[in-house]
Amino acid sequence: MGAKKENLAESEQPTTLLERMPLWSRPGFLVRRLHQIHYALFFEECKEFDITPVQYGLMTTLKMRPDQDQNSLGQELGLDRTNVADVLVRLTKRGLVERRRSEEDKRMVLARLTEEGERVTETMYTSMQRAQERLLEPLLPQERNAFITTLIRLIDGNNQHGRTVFKPN
């Protein structure tokens, strides 16, 4: 790759648009694949905790701002609200998160980390961070921040799409 072989005989050169634009030149396809790779790296580094990247993202958010409702959590994480609820249920079952109805607005369910949840979030940090570093390892150090900046520009520029809107603050 990068070294994708071009071993077609002259008679079978690509002719249609579709054949000239194969998978590995589609950014959407490549982003999906890189996303999968990050999951694999994350699991490799964090398998002892049995916590997924999305679960850890949620726990990070709860650590910084406890007692948020599910909608706000979804917006901070760029997650659908139903998905947030699913993840919270799993974390609650494992005793890492507590949920309760809000007093002020009885529609809302507020979530926060338990003590155990706090502890796990801190203990896991190093492993999570190692997965992040390994993901960018193929780049030169000075390229890594540029890549992150580009990702943020792309996310920012396309933010309006989908049910999850991603309002970071």
Added chain:
Amino acid sequence: MGAKKENLAESEQPTTLLERMPLWSRPGFLVRRLHQIHYALFFEECKEFDITPVQYGLMTTLKMRPDQDQNSLGQELGLDRTNVADVLVRLTKRGLVERRRSEEDKRMVLARLTEEGERVTETMYTSMQRAQERLLEPLLPQERNAFITTLIRLIDGNNQHGRTVFKPN
């Protein structure tokens, strides 16, 4: 964003590592989010066809190389073999793909597009392509290829991870 607000009072400046390394500076988190955005863009452009990005990727591969077994398809697409089987079942139910046991090796199941599948793959191409273009629209034209190249380098450099190995040829 980009314009993430920094509205903390002096007394509550971030102190722990975790607070200094929030979600939007984690490449894994950003890649997940960009992946979601691509899905949303893809659905917006292609909703009339009711075909997902992964399904279209599979159809593209089958169009270029018919009668592949599920393992090879998985490697070309960077998909798990069980996932390939799932997607093929759905496409088969809709009459876009045909599957049959191989004569030479009775363990293998070979898949190919039906005529309808061929037709849909070609018709959808323009819409799929528009989603790809919209994803990169926030970048300057000269930055777009650089971004794709960087993605390929990252995928290539981390290729060994996970159950799906992604051998493009």
Added chain:
DNA sequence: TGTTAATAGGCAGTATACTGAGTTTTTTTT
């Protein structure tokens, strides 16, 4: 104030993406 809007969440259903265990067929080894 009473009706309507909007908001927050729940529930059912579907697609993706994996793990782990098992079956059948082929290949390799002894």
Added chain:
DNA sequence: AAAAAAAACTCAGTATACTGCCTATTAACA
């Protein structure tokens, strides 16, 4: 040739990530 190993696939189970439809509560406005 028989036994062991490998390959291709299936099945069951789980987590993510959505859509669509529903209920309860709150806010808006007529």
